[in-house]
Amino acid sequence: MTQVTNTVRFVLDGKIIEAQGERRTTTVLDYLREHLQRSGTKEGCAEGDCGACVVLVGELNAAGTGVDYVPTNSCIQLLPTLDGKSLKTVESLQRPDGSLHPVQEALVSCHGSQCGFCTPGIVMSLAGLLQTVPAPSRNEITNALSGNLCRCTGYKPIVEATLVASQADATLLRLDDAADLSLLQEIRRASTPSYNLEGDIVVQPVVRTRKGNEFVSPATVTEVADYLLKHPQATLLAGSTEIGLQVNKQFARPEHIVYLGNVAELKKIDETPTAWRIGAQVSLTAVEQKVAAAYPDFAEVLRRFGSPPIRSTATLAGNIANGSPIGDSMPCLMALGATLVLRRGEATRSVPLDAFYTGQKKNVLRASEFIEAIELPKPVPGRVFHAHKVSKRFDQDISATCCALSYSLRQGVLADVKLAYNGLAPSPCRAPQLEAVLAGKAPADVTAQALDAAIAASFTARDGLRASWVYRALVARNLVLKFLQDEPASSPSPTAVKEALS
Ligand SMILES: Cc1cc2nc3c(=O)[nH]c(=O)nc-3n(C[C@H](O)[C@H](O)[C@H](O)COP(=O)(O)OP(=O)(O)OC[C@H]3O[C@@H](n4cnc5c(N)ncnc54)[C@H](O)[C@@H]3O)c2cc1C
Ligand code: FES
Numbered sequence: 001m002t003q004v005t006n007t008v009r010f011v012l013d014g015k016i017i018e019a020q021g022e023r024r025t026t027t028v029l030d031y032l033r034e035h036l037q038r039s040g041t042k043e044g045c046a047e048g049d050c051g052a053c054v055v056l057v058g059e060l061n062a063a064g065t066g067v068d069y070v071p072t073n074s075c076i077q078l079l080p081t082l083d084g085k086s087l088k089t090v091e092s093l094q095r096p097d098g099s100l101h102p103v104q105e106a107l108v109s110c111h112g113s114q115c116g117f118c119t120p121g122i123v124m125s126l127a128g129l130l131q132t133v134p135a136p137s138r139n140e141i142t143n144a145l146s147g148n149l150c151r152c153t154g155y156k157p158i159v160e161a162t163l164v165a166s167q168a169d170a171t172l173l174r175l176d177d178a179a180d181l182s183l184l185q186e187i188r189r190a191s192t193p194s195y196n197l198e199g200d201i202v203v204q205p206v207v208r209t210r211k212g213n214e215f216v217s218p219a220t221v222t223e224v225a226d227y228l229l230k231h232p233q234a235t236l237l238a239g240s241t242e243i244g245l246q247v248n249k250q251f252a253r254p255e256h257i258v259y260l261g262n263v264a265e266l267k268k269i270d271e272t273p274t275a276w277r278i279g280a281q282v283s284l285t286a287v288e289q290k291v292a293a294a295y296p297d298f299a300e301v302l303r304r305f306g307s308p309p310i311r312s313t314a315t316l317a318g319n320i321a322n323g324s325p326i327g328d329s330m331p332c333l334m335a336l337g338a339t340l341v342l343r344r345g346e347a348t349r350s351v352p353l354d355a356f357y358t359g360q361k362k363n364v365l366r367a368s369e370f371i372e373a374i375e376l377p378k379p380v381p382g383r384v385f386h387a388h389k390v391s392k393r394f395d396q397d398i399s400a401t402c403c404a405l406s407y408s409l410r411q412g413v414l415a416d417v418k419l420a421y422n423g424l425a426p427s428p429c430r431a432p433q434l435e436a437v438l439a440g441k442a443p444a445d446v447t448a449q450a451l452d453a454a455i456a457a458s459f460t461a462r463d464g465l466r467a468s469w470v471y472r473a474l475v476a477r478n479l480v481l482k483f484l485q486d487e488p489a490s491s492p493s494p495t496a497v498k499e500a501l502s
């Protein structure tokens with residue numbers, strides 16, 4: 001169906017909402033509270049941290065027979081990203097007879113709410129969990145709550161309430177979306193490009209202002225590439241967990257926004273016998289699930305990345321492109337030898353991730369070029385991979401440093417060593433001088449002194465808000481020693497050392 005410019009269309013509880021004349025940077029939270037009077041959804045931090053604003057965003061599943069929901073921080077999602085999707089808020093849970101959702105009932109009976117400010121966000125996180133995991137374990141419950149801060153009740157009664165709610169009849173736990181399905185079909189966005197009479201691609205904006213600023217939501221990679229050639233300054237929007245902050249906290253108002261969330265080709269993980277090709281719009285949750293068996297340490301780093309609403313919207317490509325010095329996925333990807341597929345127009349090129357950054361938040365992307373995919377090698381027999389993130393708080397916190405190490409052991413000595421960090425330099429990076437300390441040695445012969453000397457020679461000592469330099473350097477060294485301590489202690493032969501270094 002043709003999109004009407006300047007109208008964002010989404011489904012809310014069996015009705016199509018047409019949001020007209022909104023700014024391209026209006027947030028979902030502001031629209032809910034100010035235009036729809038759905039004030040159950042609260043604003044706490046406006047930066048994705050507290051979870052008071054959690055809602056469930058739904059999309060038709062691949063077969064078109066049901067709706068898949070993801071918990072989402074509505075404070076950092078831009079309203080036009082909802083175009084073609086559905087939304088459930090805490091108000092959606094009330095049944096026609098006025099009764100509450102089992103999670104709400106149980107929070108009342110288990111005394112799981114005091115001031116109540118956090119409660120709607122907690123209810124939505126838990127309703128989302130019980131939708132997909134009907135009998136969650138305590139771990140699954142605390143994980144689902146890791147992005148919801150409660151300052152007065154404490155989590156014990158909230159966890160108890162979830163266990164009680166999970167005993168309810170499955171039909172009561174399921175979100176009522178029977179009326180939404182056909183409406184989602186009706187507002188489904190086009191999945192092929194449109195062309196004008198001259199044969200040029202025309203990307204219909206979702207929102208367009210009188211000044212010509214716009215928010216577009218292309219359906220294909222070809223359209224994205226074409227749009228970026230015509231508008232090299234356009235801002236790409238993926239999961240919005242960085243851009244949403246820039247909008248709220250720095251009042252960023254990008255003139256042209258290109259949303260990748262409707263591009264099916266970018267939402268896939270393709271597979272060859274030796275690698276995964278992860279599209280630029282694949283969420284961190286999907287990556288975590290894909291790599292869990294092959295690289296458990298990488299999956300654990302991702303599990304501690306933000307919170308479930310952050311991970312279910314944020315992308316690997318967005319983390320890489322953003323290039324924060326404390327970005328968590330990059331050390332793992334560098335140690336695993338990941339490569340980026342960069343695209344400009346029809347042309348693509350491959351760049352190893354460890355050659356992507358040129359400085360703090362600087363990279364080799366050219367004008368109009370974007371990350372199309374990340375190629376991640378699959379495990380190879382004999383190759384070892386370790387990673388660990390150290391942060392002040394275990395969940396929902398940013399790294400002091402995250403370290404990732406991969407190597408092979410050849411006749412007892414370390415070979416083909418790849419070691420990478422965040423938090424030590426202007427961008428996440430490999431550490432060649434430390435790699436040289438390890439290569440050709442038996443794990444038991446690697447000393448703290450040699451690592452300390454290489455750390456001092458590799459990085460500029462800098463104290464940061466999240467950790468002093470002394471602490472970071474100590475963690476950087478100790479993580480390597482920890483990774484190696486489980487390797488069997490044996491003395492390598494001189495030939496093995498020579499081969500490992502060749
Ligand atoms: C509460 C909270 C917790 C967080 N916790 C962590 C954490 O634990 N660890 C961590 O590393 N980060 C964390 N972050 C930061 C953020 O979530 C990540 O950097 C995330 O991966 C960004 O992805 P996104 O899809 O949301 O990017 P977006 O916000 O959509 O975009 C980020 C940047 O990437 C660009 N971009 C997006 N896609 C492409 C592409 N395909 N090609 C080129 N450029 C592109 C955008 O233009 C923008 O400049 C956190 C953020 C929040 C708000
Ligand atoms: S208001 Fe705090 S996460 Fe959205």
Ligand code: FES
Binds near residue numbers: 113119153
């Ligand atoms: S009940 Fe007050 S913050 Fe959770």
